[in-house]
Amino acid sequence: MGEEGLERVTMRRLAQELDTGPASLYVYVDNTAELHGAILDELLASVDFDPDVPPGRWRDRLVELLFSYAQVLSAHPSLARSVLLLRPSGPHYLRLIDSLLALLYAGGVPARQAAWGVDILLQMATATAAEQGARDQSVDAEGEHEALESALREASADAYPHIVRTGGELVSGAGPERFRWALQSLIDGIAMTPTPSTEAPDA
Amino acid sequence: MGEEGLERVTMRRLAQELDTGPASLYVYVDNTAELHGAILDELLASVDFDPDVPPGRWRDRLVELLFSYAQVLSAHPSLARSVLLLRPSGPHYLRLIDSLLALLYAGGVPARQAAWGVDILLQMATATAAEQGARDQSVDAEGEHEALESALREASADAYPHIVRTGGELVSGAGPERFRWALQSLIDGIAMTPTPSTEAPDA
DNA sequence: ACCTGAACACCGTTCAAGT
DNA sequence: ACCTGAACACCGTTCAAGT
Numbered sequence: 001m002g003e004e005g006l007e008r009v010t011m012r013r014l015a016q017e018l019d020t021g022p023a024s025l026y027v028y029v030d031n032t033a034e035l036h037g038a039i040l041d042e043l044l045a046s047v048d049f050d051p052d053v054p055p056g057r058w059r060d061r062l063v064e065l066l067f068s069y070a071q072v073l074s075a076h077p078s079l080a081r082s083v084l085l086l087r088p089s090g091p092h093y094l095r096l097i098d099s100l101l102a103l104l105y106a107g108g109v110p111a112r113q114a115a116w117g118v119d120i121l122l123q124m125a126t127a128t129a130a131e132q133g134a135r136d137q138s139v140d141a142e143g144e145h146e147a148l149e150s151a152l153r154e155a156s157a158d159a160y161p162h163i164v165r166t167g168g169e170l171v172s173g174a175g176p177e178r179f180r181w182a183l184q185s186l187i188d189g190i191a192m193t194p195t196p197s198t199e200a201p202d203a
Numbered sequence: 204m205g206e207e208g209l210e211r212v213t214m215r216r217l218a219q220e221l222d223t224g225p226a227s228l229y230v231y232v233d234n235t236a237e238l239h240g241a242i243l244d245e246l247l248a249s250v251d252f253d254p255d256v257p258p259g260r261w262r263d264r265l266v267e268l269l270f271s272y273a274q275v276l277s278a279h280p281s282l283a284r285s286v287l288l289l290r291p292s293g294p295h296y297l298r299l300i301d302s303l304l305a306l307l308y309a310g311g312v313p314a315r316q317a318a319w320g321v322d323i324l325l326q327m328a329t330a331t332a333a334e335q336g337a338r339d340q341s342v343d344a345e346g347e348h349e350a351l352e353s354a355l356r357e358a359s360a361d362a363y364p365h366i367v368r369t370g371g372e373l374v375s376g377a378g379p380e381r382f383r384w385a386l387q388s389l390i391d392g393i394a395m396t397p398t399p400s401t402e403a404p405d406a
Numbered sequence: 407a408c409c410t411g412a413a414c415a416c417c418g419t420t421c422a423a424g425t
Numbered sequence: 426a427c428c429t430g431a432a433c434a435c436c437g438t439t440c441a442a443g444t
Binding site for chain 2: 033034085087088089101105111112114115135148161165170173180181186187190196
Binding site for chain 3: 227
């Protein structure tokens with residue numbers, strides 16, 4: 001049950017690791033997606049769920065928690081890719097959701113905004129981890145990224161005036177710095193943007 | 204060059220469509236990622252880039268533009284998955300970036316926030332499209348989603364107090380409604396959250 | 407010089423057969 | 426009843442050979 005650090009988790013690779021044929025894994029799991037979900041849940045046991053929230057620091061704790069979630073996932077890009085399409089449902093994943101909700105409530109965020117917010121915070125963290133992992137892993141992904149950067153640098157001012165005006169800012173900043181800011185932005189937005197179809201305040 | 208509506212775009216499938224072997228495609232393209240990027244760019248020709256921004260409606264136009272981008276991508280889940288890890292660099296993709304920047308500038312968003320914001324807005328829209336597409340396409344993905352929903356409903360109040368307190372809100376709302384709110388939240392956050400290492404205002 | 411058949415090295419999943 | 430070998434139906438990518 002306890003899996004070790006194997007890159008690119010695959011039915012066949014895992015079966016080989018276990019000295020058996022790939023068919024045997026289907027006794028424990030229905031498909032690859034479910035396998036990935038189960039492994040992720042195992043990995044999430046290692047993320048730090050410190051439950052006490054220093055008052056006034058709920059935003060920082062939220063960012064920290066999502067950072068450590070993304071860090072776990074970055075080390076396993078093939079899992080990150082699955083989780084992006086998948087939504088696991090293991091106990092540690094539920095605990096993560098519960099902790100995120102707790103922090104949003106500590107910040108006075110209304111229930112529906114907190115509920116919907118957790119979803120997109122996890123989406124952002126997962127997508128960032130998947131993208132980062134892909135770039136680390138494959139030379140092609142890195143190449144494509146450079147292709148975009150040079151296309152942005154060499155864009156013509158006639159065709160793309162706002163890109164040219166923006167200049168180096170489009171490629172400025174390191175990954176973690178941009179990720180931190182992205183999380184802060186999203187948290188701020190979640191906290192301040194009312195959800196639809198809330199009954200109007202009675203008058 | 205002009206590709207038609209083929210689901211699950213694959214080197215081999217595309218080659219067969221063109222009555223040739225898969226090796227032939229490598230004359231035009233270096234790898235699958237690049238192929239997907241090129242097809243996406245073609246598809247983006249159909250998104251509506253109306254350049255005039257009614258004053259005061261820049262947020263709505265931003266949401267509309269990202270909605271139509273996500274809609275194009277939802278119809279081609281295999282592309283959405285690639286683009287999530289990939290960042291294309293074709294002319295229509297650059298035009299989309301330019302249009303997003305234009306709208307953020309119309310709202311008075313500072314350059315670095317706009318630049319970094321475009322990146323995460325596209326990430327959110329792409330991830331949402333990929334997830335939606337996966338759910339439409341595969342029964343497994345739908346099943347996993349239901350597994351999470353029932354796990355959330357049946358969570359014990361002892362282990363997961365905040366999930367239980369949140370109740371139905373975690374699964375409330377239709378996809379497009381949640382997506383619209385998510386975009387609005389992110390836009391609000393981008394507009395109000397300062398980026399780091401901006402020089403302090405001189406005093 | 408340009409294209410491509412055939413091969414290599416992988417996948418996920420199923421199912422009949424074995425213990 | 427439980428497990429699994431072998432097969433099926435796919436992948437991406439390379440490269441020697443053909444025109």
